[in-house]
Structure formats: C-alpha cells, structure tokens
Amino acid sequence: MNKVMKAGLAGLLVSTMLSGAALAETLRLSHNTGDTTTWQQGAEKFGELLSDKTGGAYDVRVFPNAQLAGGDQMRQAEMVGRGALDLVVTSAINVTPLVPEMAVFSLPYLYAGYDQVDATTQGAPAELLEEILRDKGIEVLAWGENGFREVTNNVRPIMSPDDMQGLNMRVAGPMYIDVMNALGANPQQMQWGETMTALQQGVVDGQENPIGAVIIPQQVYEVQKYLTTWHYSYDPIFLGVSTKRWDALDPETQAQMREAAEEAMAYQREITREGTAEGVAFLREQGMEVYEPSEAELQAFRDATQPAFDVWADKVGEDIVGAFRKAIDETGNGS
C-alpha cells in the first residue's frame, strides 16, 4: 500500500468515527432501464429517503440495465423472490412469466386516463396483486409509473390497424406478442437492453414504450422516425423488496422503508407524467413525425386488439379483472 492510499484509508476511518455512525448496510436494487430514466431517479430518491429516515442505518446501491440479472429483465423478480436481490424496480409486464395475473394492468385499452390508473394502482385492486407477489417472495412497497405505451417505427406513420401489417415489432413480454399478432404485425420478444441496437441495425422496424419514462430519456427518437400516441396499454412499475429481507426487519424499520418507497414512487410518477406531458412537442423538435389519433381512430385499435384482451383477461381471471373494472367504472369517466 502506498502513502497516498494509506492517507486515504486513514481519512475514511477518521470521518467514519467522527460521524459516530456504524457503517450503513447497503441494499442492492436492480432495475432494467438505463441510468437516465425516471426509474433510476425514483430508485435513487428511495435510497436518499431510506438513508434519511433510518438515520443512515441503510443505504441503497442502484444497478441499472438488469445487470445483476445478466441483462435478463424478466429474471429480476424471480431473483428478488428467492432473496438473491434485495430490491427491485420493475414494470408489471416483466413479472407476467412468474405471475400471469400481473398482465391485468396492461390489458389493451383497459384505462382511458390517469384517474382510472390511480384508482387501481393506488387503491384496493393493486392489493390483489400484492398478495400474489407476497406468496412469490416479493413485498411490494409502492407503485410507480412506466406509463401508457406508444408505438414507434421506421417504416410508416401508424394511423389505423392496417398500418401495423407486416411490421417487425420488438415487444417486452408475452401478452404483447398476442396483441401484435392481433394487429397483423410480426412480434419478436427481446430484452430492452438489446433493443436500441436492434432498431438501429434494422433487425426490427419498431417498438412500443412510454414517452416520459423511456422513449425520451433513452433517446429512442435518435433511431425511430414515426410515433403514434395510441395509448394502447398501460404499464405500472413497482418497488419491491425480498420478503426474506422484509421479514427480518423490525416494525419501525419496515415503516420507514415503506414510507421512503411511497414518497419516492410518488415523486417518480410526478416526474414521469411531467416528462410525458411535455414529450410530444420535444419529440417533434427532435425530428420525429408524431401522429395523435382521434377517438374514432383509437376505437379501431381497441376493436382490433379485443381478441388479445379476451385471451389475457381469461388468464388473469374474473375476480381480478372484475375488481379493476369496478374501480375504473367508479371514477365515473367511462372508457
């Protein structure tokens, strides 16, 4: 060890002693988008709040791009479930291989707006999913937002279901394969981490993702020409902790952790909605051609995707779909 290193180590020791605190326990948090997204910002906010609320007893190290799961975005939930990861921020769609019921949020055209979304993700319906996830070893701490998923491609503007015919579309999960098939496209399931390169090289023509959480921060506009705001599927994210970790915490720490998660995800939802609201204008400035379908045009997409809705509503089960529909109806905004 050289002099400089020795001095550095001594300094570290002194500052630790001066702060009077025991070394914080570091929890590892995995998420599957890049470090510029609102997923990352929400995860970092959670780390800050947890450290504050626990008086520095815990801190969080955030690992983007599903790197702790070898780049496999679907594997993260299973790893948290068996305690191989402490924490995860991921979207519902990534958990459908483990828990098919999680597809409920993303059923095509289930929601007509944010108030309907909030009535389910921030209300009793989401608790039905939380129970199932708990049985799989994941304690959901709070729900955030990926958002309404919009379609982009490099071939032509999408104005009607016919325009989807024959397009090679990257999709994230199994339900979207059925949705894309219903629209006459050629879906291909692919990791998000591989998608930008695939779009750039023309391996696929298009993809679909939310504007504020992913398309803008991950610069999808650099490799895609056309975007249609078809709002066809909503995707929430959640912040979850391994139940192995959770059950070992005392009630006070549990309360602090849940509070930190709720505040962090509220912040994450807010910045995601802001980014989405400003997003279309920004994307046009970047040279994208954006098409905003009318109500009648949206109805054509709704009709075309109905077969996939029916298949997946069956997989989710009547109890859960019914609870979601009831909460949506009670907002009084129709859909």
Ligand code: X2X
């Ligand atoms: O892979 C995607 O498209 C993403 C980032 O939205 C999800 O995690 C589902």
